[in-house]
Amino acid sequence: MIATKGLSVRFRGEALIAYRDLTFERESCALLGASGCGKTTLLNAIAGILTPSSGEVLIDGRNMAAASQREKDDFRIRSIGFIYQDFKLLEDMTVEDNLRVLELERVDVSQMDAVLEELGILPLKRRRVRKLSGGEKQRVAIARALVKRPDVILADEPTGNLNYEIGARIVETLISVSLGRTLIAVTHDDRLAKLFDRVLDMNEIARSEVDSDA
Numbered sequence: 001m002i003a004t005k006g007l008s009v010r011f012r013g014e015a016l017i018a019y020r021d022l023t024f025e026r027e028s029c030a031l032l033g034a035s036g037c038g039k040t041t042l043l044n045a046i047a048g049i050l051t052p053s054s055g056e057v058l059i060d061g062r063n064m065a066a067a068s069q070r071e072k073d074d075f076r077i078r079s080i081g082f083i084y085q086d087f088k089l090l091e092d093m094t095v096e097d098n099l100r101v102l103e104l105e106r107v108d109v110s111q112m113d114a115v116l117e118e119l120g121i122l123p124l125k126r127r128r129v130r131k132l133s134g135g136e137k138q139r140v141a142i143a144r145a146l147v148k149r150p151d152v153i154l155a156d157e158p159t160g161n162l163n164y165e166i167g168a169r170i171v172e173t174l175i176s177v178s179l180g181r182t183l184i185a186v187t188h189d190d191r192l193a194k195l196f197d198r199v200l201d202m203n204e205i206a207r208s209e210v211d212s213d214a
């Protein structure tokens, strides 16, 4: 379980975002909300990519916000699959090599073929990412996040660049392969949000202020 308590993030001399307390069980959850309301910032705080200025991020009872950078990095590498809106794939490398790069962080990628199969892209394994369609690249990005069988999957607009039909198919796949884990996904599309177990309207959850003492 993931829980946040009194979480706030202050960007140097700029916005202060204060979040209402949240908990995420082993379920799928969509984050909806206006641009700039703090969705990406929440995912980054949960993933330990940024350090909150106050509050706790509890993952299975452990306060990650207080952990050392090394501990956070180890935890993230082992237990969190992060799917970026812009994929962050190595375009000139093959699908297989994009997953194999995780071995540099000592991630076990022995489940690669099973994951590619689940996502319907096993036949693309030896293709260069550059030659794939948008939907295919998105599946590769999801495969890279899932190959380590993480407990937590964080997805920042995983279908942002795709049309509704392809987006819906990818969201359905993502939800089904995430069963039994915690999936938190940002989306701008309320039709896609309905596919998740739960929808959180971040407009009501993240309170943003201009930092007055900057």
Ligand SMILES: Nc1ncnc2c1ncn2[C@@H]1O[C@H](COP(=O)(O)OP(=O)(O)OP(=O)(O)O)[C@@H](O)[C@H]1O
Pocket: 011, 012, 014, 015, 017, 033, 034, 035, 036, 037, 038, 039, 040, 041, 042
């Ligand atoms: N590195 C940063 N430095 C300063 N301000 C930042 C930084 N990152 C985010 N912000 C500010 O924090 C607020 C929340 O940003 P965030 O990226 O979390 O929004 P978002 O909900 O993901 O928006 P979008 O839907 O456009 O992706 C915004 O006002 C943004 O300008």
Ligand SMILES: [Mg+2]
Pocket: 039, 040, 041, 156
């Ligand atoms: Mg964002």
